[in-house]
Amino acid sequence: MDFFFNDYKKDLIHAIESLDWKTMKEIADRIIELRNNGNIVYLIGNGGSSATPSHSAGDWTKELRIKTICLTDNTPSVTAFANDTDYTNIFKGQLETFLSKGDIVIGYSGSGNSPNVLNAIEFAKSKGNFTVGITGNYNDRNGGKLVSLADLSLVANTTSMERIEDVHLIINHIIKEYIKATINASQRISKV
Structure with missing residues (x-):
């Protein structure tokens, strides 16, 4: 049993340590x-x-005052697009209604090959919006198609979906904390 916990910990630490910190900062700066x-x-x-x-x-709405919408939370729209058109349109369909110039779309996919995520990222790019892919090496796919499709991508370097999802939440918390620190620093400077 100790072997299992040690293996999980080692793989998770490796995935975190191998993140592209420069890209993470670039994503945060864009936000x-x-x-x-x-x-x-x-x-x-x-x-x-x-x-x-x-x-x-x-987190981002409350703590950072960033207008942030998770399109999976709009259950009626998700099910309507899935039922009336196709499941691959559940995000693209909503973006066709809501997306404005200057908005950012961030797609999460452990494999990097979720058709509905790819479809939405492709649509956002076609409108000139900045896109981000947060993915993983599930089944050794090196981040899947999302890596090359998005403008910037972060890949959790593990083949375990559970650890990919662990790292994705860590990425979001790091980005949030970096933005909060940057905002606080700029407010301190402006008060001087």
Whole structure:
């Protein structure tokens, strides 16, 4: 049993240590710019990869005063698009209604190959919006198609979906804390 816990811990630590910190800062800086311009961040994902965006939408809205909407939380729209068109349209359909110039779309997918996430990211890019992919190496796919489709991508370097999802929440908390520290520092400077 100790072997299992040690293995989980080692793999999780490796996945965290191998994150691209420069890219994470770049994503956070883009979100700060979005906040200053009054635009909206849209978060999308399936299953566990929808729970993290939902959690983060609450954090970013309350603590950072960033307009953040998790499109998986709009159950009537998700089920209407799935039923009346196709499941691959559940996020794209909502973005066709809500997306404005300057908004950012962040897609979460452990495999990087979720068709509804890819469809929405592709749509956002076609409208000139900035896109981010948060993915993993599930089944050794190196982040899947999402990595090359999104403008910036972060890949959790583990093949375990559970640890990918662990890392995705850690990424969101790091981004939130970095933004909060940056905002607080800039407020201190402006008071001087």
